[in-house]
Amino acid sequence: MLDFSQNYFALFGLPMRYRVNGSLLADRYRALQGTLHPDRFAAAGDREKRLSLQASAHVNHAYQTLRDPLERALYLVSLHLDGSADEKQATRDMGFLMEQMELREALSGVKDQPDPHVAVGEVLDRLSGQADALVQGLEDLLDEPSAQDLEAARELVRKLQFVSKCRVEAENLEAELDDLS
Amino acid sequence: MAFLQISEPGQAAAPHQQRLAAGIDLGTTNSLVAVVRNGTADTLPDEQGRHLLPSVVRYTEEAVIVGEEAKSAAVDDPLSTVASVKRLIGRGLNDIARLGARLPYEFAQEDTAVPRIRTRRGDVSPVEVSAEILGVLATRAESVLGGDLSGVVITVPAYFDEAQRQATKDAARLAGLEVLRLLNEPTAAALAYGLDKDVDGIHAVYDLGGGTFDISILHLRRGVFEVLATGGDSALGGDDLDRVVARWIMEQAGIEDDASHAVQRRLLGAACAAKEALSTADRVPLHLLDLPNGAQWEGALDRATFDRLIDPLISKTVAACRRCLRDAALKPAEVKDVVMVGGSTRVPRVRERVGELFGTVPLVDIDPDRVVAIGAALQADVLVGNKGADEMLLLDVIPLSLGLETMGGLVEKIVPRNTTIPVARAQEFTTFKDGQTAMALHVLQGERELVSDCRSLARFELRGIPPMVAGAARILVSFEVDADGLLSVTALEKSSGVKAQVEVKPSYGLTDAEIERMLRDSMANAGEDIEARRLREQQVEARRTGEALRAALAADGDALLDASERRRVEDALAHLELTAGGEDPDAIKLATQELEKTCGFYVERRMNRGIRAAMAGQKVEEFE
Numbered sequence: 021m022l023d024f025s026q027n028y029f030a031l032f033g034l035p036m037r038y039r040v041n042g043s044l045l046a047d048r049y050r051a052l053q054g055t056l057h058p059d060r061f062a063a064a065g066d067r068e069k070r071l072s073l074q075a076s077a078h079v080n081h082a083y084q085t086l087r088d089p090l091e092r093a094l095y096l097v098s099l100h101l102d103g104s105a106d107e108k109q110a111t112r113d114m115g116f117l118m119e120q121m122e123l124r125e126a127l128s129g130v131k132d133q134p135d136p137h138v139a140v141g142e143v144l145d146r147l148s149g150q151a152d153a154l155v156q157g158l159e160d161l162l163d164e165p166s167a168q169d170l171e172a173a174r175e176l177v178r179k180l181q182f183v184s185k186c187r188v189e190a191e192n193l194e195a196e197l198d199d200l201s
Numbered sequence: 202m203a204f205l206q207i208s209e210p211g212q213a214a215a216p217h218q219q220r221l222a223a224g225i226d227l228g229t230t231n232s233l234v235a236v237v238r239n240g241t242a243d244t245l246p247d248e249q250g251r252h253l254l255p256s257v258v259r260y261t262e263e264a265v266i267v268g269e270e271a272k273s274a275a276v277d278d279p280l281s282t283v284a285s286v287k288r289l290i291g292r293g294l295n296d297i298a299r300l301g302a303r304l305p306y307e308f309a310q311e312d313t314a315v316p317r318i319r320t321r322r323g324d325v326s327p328v329e330v331s332a333e334i335l336g337v338l339a340t341r342a343e344s345v346l347g348g349d350l351s352g353v354v355i356t357v358p359a360y361f362d363e364a365q366r367q368a369t370k371d372a373a374r375l376a377g378l379e380v381l382r383l384l385n386e387p388t389a390a391a392l393a394y395g396l397d398k399d400v401d402g403i404h405a406v407y408d409l410g411g412g413t414f415d416i417s418i419l420h421l422r423r424g425v426f427e428v429l430a431t432g433g434d435s436a437l438g439g440d441d442l443d444r445v446v447a448r449w450i451m452e453q454a455g456i457e458d459d460a461s462h463a464v465q466r467r468l469l470g471a472a473c474a475a476k477e478a479l480s481t482a483d484r485v486p487l488h489l490l491d492l493p494n495g496a497q498w499e500g501a502l503d504r505a506t507f508d509r510l511i512d513p514l515i516s517k518t519v520a521a522c523r524r525c526l527r528d529a530a531l532k533p534a535e536v537k538d539v540v541m542v543g544g545s546t547r548v549p550r551v552r553e554r555v556g557e558l559f560g561t562v563p564l565v566d567i568d569p570d571r572v573v574a575i576g577a578a579l580q581a582d583v584l585v586g587n588k589g590a591d592e593m594l595l596l597d598v599i600p601l602s603l604g605l606e607t608m609g610g611l612v613e614k615i616v617p618r619n620t621t622i623p624v625a626r627a628q629e630f631t632t633f634k635d636g637q638t639a640m641a642l643h644v645l646q647g648e649r650e651l652v653s654d655c656r657s658l659a660r661f662e663l664r665g666i667p668p669m670v671a672g673a674a675r676i677l678v679s680f681e682v683d684a685d686g687l688l689s690v691t692a693l694e695k696s697s698g699v700k701a702q703v704e705v706k707p708s709y710g711l712t713d714a715e716i717e718r719m720l721r722d723s724m725a726n727a728g729e730d731i732e733a734r735r736l737r738e739q740q741v742e743a744r745r746t747g748e749a750l751r752a753a754l755a756a757d758g759d760a761l762l763d764a765s766e767r768r769r770v771e772d773a774l775a776h777l778e779l780t781a782g783g784e785d786p787d788a789i790k791l792a793t794q795e796l797e798k799t800c801g802f803y804v805e806r807r808m809n810r811g812i813r814a815a816m817a818g819q820k821v822e823e824f825e
Contacts, residue, residue, distance in 0.1 A: 022812060033816055048816065050425050054594050055811035058623060058684040062381045062584035063220070063352070065746065065797040068804050073683055075808070077625040084621070191527060198523045 022056065022075040027099055028082040038096055038162035040086055049083040089155045090184050093177045096162055100170055111178040120182055123147065127190055130197075140194045147187045154180045220351040220585040220745075222381065223342040224389070224577025225335060227355055227369065229287040229438060230411030230544065232256045233571060234338035235578035236346060237587070242393070242578040244571045245345050253570060254341075256411075257284045258333045260322035267337045276470065279462040280307055281320040285440055286334075288412045289316060289327040290372070291365030329719060331372035339378055351741070352381035354581040356573050358413040359385035360433035360600045362646055363658050366686050375719055381584040383685040385597055386410070387417035389576030390542040391426055392595070393567055402537040403429075405525075407555050407563070408573075409518060410543035412438040416522045418529045418536065427596045430528035430619045432521045437514065439476070439545035445510045446472035446502070454489060454498035464493060475502050480547045508550045515554050522558055528619050539563045544570050586749075596621050599682055603658075606643035608633070610652045615680045618648065622686060627679040629695075636668040640676060642701075644690055663692040663701040732786070739789040743781035746793055750774055750800065753807065761806045773799040 022031075029036040032048045054060075056079060061072040085091045111117065126143050133139040154176050161173040224242070226233045231253040235244040244252045251269065259271035259282040266274070275282045283306065289297055294308065294316045309317040309324040317324035335355070343350055357369050366383055373380045387406035401422045408415040415433040419426055447468040450456075456464070471489060478485040484503040492498060526533060539555055541563045546552065555563050567575070583593055598621050604614040605628075616626050632640065640663045647655030666674050675695040682688050692701045721731065750770070758767060773796045780792040 022808070050427075050594065051815040052812065053596060054425075055815045056808070057594060057596075059382065059580075059584060059595060063586055063745065063749075065793075067797050067801060068808075071805070071808065073623050073681070074625065076684075077623040077681065080621045080624055081626070194527065195524050198520045 022078060024078055028086055028095065031079070031082050032086065034086075036096070036099065037164070038093065039159045040092065042087070045083070045086055049079065052079050089151070089158075090177070090180050093158050093162070093173070093180060097170065097173055097177060100165060109178065111175060111182065113175070113179070116179055116182075119150075120186060123186055124189075127186075127193060130193060136197050137194070140190055140197065143190050144187065144194070147183055147190065151180065151183050151187070154183065220587060221343075221346045221348050222352050222354070222578075222581035222585040222587070223339070223346075223350055224354045224384075224574050224579070224581045225338050225356070226386070226389075226574035226577060227287065227331060227334060227357075227372075228256055228410055228573075229285050229413060229440065230256060231570060232334050232338060233574035234342050235571070235574040236342055237578050237582040238346075242575045242582070244574050245341055247341060254334065254338060255284075256286065256334055257282060258286070258330050259283075260320035260325065262321055265322065265333055267333050276463060276466045279466050281322070283318055283320070283325070283330050285412055286327045286330040288436065288440070290331055291327075291362070291368035292316070328368050328372045328375060328716075331369065332375035332723075335373055335376040335378060339376060349741070350378065351745070352379040352581065352585055354382050354384050354577040354584065355380060356384050356386045356389050356577045358408070358410070358433065358435055359387050359415040359417050359428075359431040359597075360413065360435045361686075362435065362601055362656060363603075363686070363688055364656070365435065370685070370687070371716055374716055375723070377720070380685075381581055383687075384577055384580050384595075385415070385417065385428070385431070385686075386413075386573045387415045387431070387540075387542065388419070388426060388428060388595060388597055389573045389580065390540055390567075391417075391419050391421065392576035392579050392593075393572045394540055394564070403529075403531060403535055405522070405536045405539045405559065406542060407518070407522070407539055407546065408433075408542035409545035409551060410438050411545070412436065412440050414438060414518050414521065416518070416525045418525055418531065425594045425596065428598045428621075429531070430525045431598055431600050432525035432528065433600070434517060434521060437517060438543070439473075441514055442476055442511050442545060442548070443469050443472040445514065446475060446507065449502075449506075449510055450487065450489070450498075450500070453500055454492065454496075456492060456498075460493060464491075467491070476507070476548065479504055479507050480549060504549075511548070511550060515551055518551075519554060519558055522555075533559050536561070540572075541565050542569050542572055597684075597686070598622060599624070599686055601646050602648055603680055603682070603688060604645050604655070605630075605678060606645060606652050611650055612645050612647070612652055612655055615678070616682065620682075622682050623684050625679065625681045627677050630676045630678060631672050632666065632669065632674045632676075633671050635671050637671065637674070638666045638668055639664045640666065640692070642678060642690070642692055644688070658688070659690070661690070661692075661701060663694065663699065665697075665699045666694045667697045667699075669696075735786045736784060736789075739786040739793070740781055743777055743789050743793050746796060747774060747778055747781070750796070753803075757807065757810070761810065762803065766803070770800055770803060 027036065032045055034040060034045060053076060056072055056075040058069065058072050058076055061068050064072070085095050123143055123146060126139070130136045130139045157176050158173055161169045161176070165173060222236070224235045233244045233252055233254065235242055246252045247254070254268045255272040257268065257271040257275060259266040259274050259278060261281065271282055272284070275284055297316055307319040309319050315326050317326050318330070339350055339353065353373065355369060355373055357366055370380055370383060387408045390406050390408065391404060404419050404421055406415070406417045406419065413433065413435050414437045415431065417431040418429045420429055421427070450468055450472060467489070471487060475485045475487060479502070484501055487500045487502060489498045536559050538561055539559050541552065541555070546565070546569050552563050580595070598619045599616065600618060602614045602618045603616040604612040607613045613628070615628055616624055630640070641660065642663065643652070643660050644658045645652060645655040646658050649655055663676060676692055677695055678690065678692045680688060680690055693699070754770070762770065777792040777796045781789050783789070
């Protein structure tokens with residue numbers, strides 16, 4: 021049976037660090053699902069169906085966690101800190117917070133812009149730029165992190181959470197604009 | 202058991218062991234059945250050579266009539282002839298009222314949430330109507346294949362919600378069919394096109410059927426179909442195009458809104474015919490006889506007017522495509538090609554606008570009416586184990602977010618839309634009052650924040666929580682969605698282990714007891730011997746289990762079992778085979794279950810071995 025206790029990196033046979041080889045991850049994910057997916061057990065007994073469902077769902081969750089830059093960062097940091105990294109604290113970096121506020125203001129004024137689609141697009145581009153820089157920082161810190169590196173990484177994760185939330189709002193707004201047009 | 206599926210490559214089951222399976226496209230307007238024969242999937246015609254079975258069921262005092270004959274009676278007998286029942290399945294009366302369309306039926310004014318259509322043969326639910334259609338198609342497949350079907354794959358719109366999926370499965374049960382899988386229609390189409398032969402590519406499937414619209418974006422590569430995002434509208438399709446045209450005719454001809462059911466049917470028929478003619482012609486003449494007060498009307502509809510009438514509806518589909526692209530984090534140009542599915546994609550304006558959006562000429566190589574059934578047949582063939590395991594893998598997603606009601610009438614999302622299935626997610630909640638011993642859970646589906654804007658799927662209660670101060674209880678609510686996209690929810694108080702579980706049965710679905718009763722009634726009507734059928738079913742199941750185990754033992758019994766383990770397994774197998782020769786269905790069922798239990802460890806070892814083999818195949822590449 022699938023070993024549910026091993027960490028997600030071990031599950032996919034990948035080294036435990038933030039920089040992940042995406043195509044290797046995808047290949048191994050598909051290989052595992054190729055063996056475990058419920059479609060392989062469609063004519064099976066209830067017990068096997070159950071096992072396959074659990075294993076396949078576990079592999080899906082592991083894959084989604086490692087594939088997403090924010091989820092992967094949260095997961096890796098919590099592995100290093102033995103599961104005690106509950107990122108409820110907010111960042112205190114005033115410069116960063118000011119920038120975020122500015123972006124949110126830009127979002128709330130989008131509908132008054134001559135071309136709202138372009139305006140949202142600009143915000144999204146800036147958010148992508150910020151996210152890329154944070155991910156880059158995390159890659160550098162979370163290779164073989166010292167305690168200090170981990171603290172620094174936690175701060176970047178908190179910022180990445182901000183950026184992600186803002187991105188969701190921008191995307192919702194974009195969807196709303198699409199529905200109107 | 203699925204031992205066969207992990208057999209060694211090249212060891213396909215012998216031809217006489219081939220299991221019979223079919224793919225069924227249960228459509229709004231037409232339904233089809235397809236099977237794989239000699240390695241090729243194709244739809245099956247009826248005795249008159251017709252592949253499409255109109256999804257129309259007529260109830261008369263004497264009989265239930267399905268298909269073409271029912272369709273042609275629709276105008277004369279509108280109240281007892283049910284068409285487009287897919288628009289009603291899995292919906293409550295309120296939803297149906299909200300569909301806006303005035304349906305040409307009378308609904309029984311009963312105090313049930315499941316709508317029942319009043320016919321001359323009594324009141325029928327949409328599930329029963331759908332079961333009639335499924336039954337006709339299954340019979341067609343069985344007579345062509347010459348044997349009982351061991352299972353079917355039924356397609357559903359990707360955007361179908363939980364209730365609609367469950368209701369579809371119920372209909373199959375009622376028709377006496379074993380559902381191997383509910384398969385999303387666009388995914389089935391991608392399968393039929395074999396788009397995965399490409400080394401690596403992103404493809405979109407645009408599926409505008411009679412009553413539903415789906416858009417799916419898939420990443421395909423070498424046998425793996427990974428759905429990245431899906432979207433759509435489960436109440437938008439060709440019927441709606443007909444309706445805007447019918448409305449236009451009414452305006453032109455000065456027909457009042459409250460025209461009779463028969464007139465409405467005739468108008469819709471004329472509108473549909475005009476729509477179809479305009480796929481090739483630039484202008485169609487319209488003649489309407491027998492209008493109210495013996496009036497008649499003559500006119501014409503040209504392509505430009507038609508395009509103008511339907512453009513707002515097409516715009517809705519284009520907006521859904523854009524949202525789907527955003528969910529998949531893709532730009533239109535990154536999509537290699539777009540496959541067109543569903544009869545409504547024959548409308549030139551639809552093709553034109555989809556082409557504009559994706560900047561490519563849409564693919565229409567396979568008959569858009571038949572492509573879904575063909576894909577379903579291919580999947581059915583794999584699922585019953587007639588094909589090697591490593592040939593194909595489908596990874597699909599849930600179309601709508603699932604969540605729970607929290608304080609203030611808000612929805613907390615537990616599983617976001619476009620999450621790959623199967624999925625298991627859990628979240629912890631707590632009590633908000635001192636000494637609280639019960640917690641009400643309300644399961645919802647939808648994207649909006651307010652409970653009132655989402656679809657309510659089920660309510661249940663966790664009782665017997667030991668009294669504690671507010672916030673001390675730790676209630677873990679787990680959501681599990683299986684490969685059919687069906688949800689079950691459990692709640693567990695962690696400190697005491699008190700558990701409550703619910704298989705989400707939407708409140709307007711049919712209960713198990715109701716289905717059971719209907720099943721018995723229908724068999725009694727058909728003069729079938731219920732006990733004989735049960736015995737036959739158990740014998741088939743026992744034989745299947747035995748055959749699978751034998752194949753597994755031949756493949757790796759020596760490698761995975763020691764002598765005494767092997768003896769235990771073989772004893773249980775011998776016991777099953779002996780019992781299956783008898784006449785007691787319960788004893789056979791018990792022996793089958795016993796065998797499965799005895800083999801549990803063997804099953805796990807085989808799974809382990811599969812995982813190791815899969816990963817070993819991977820690790821040839823160097824670690825970074």
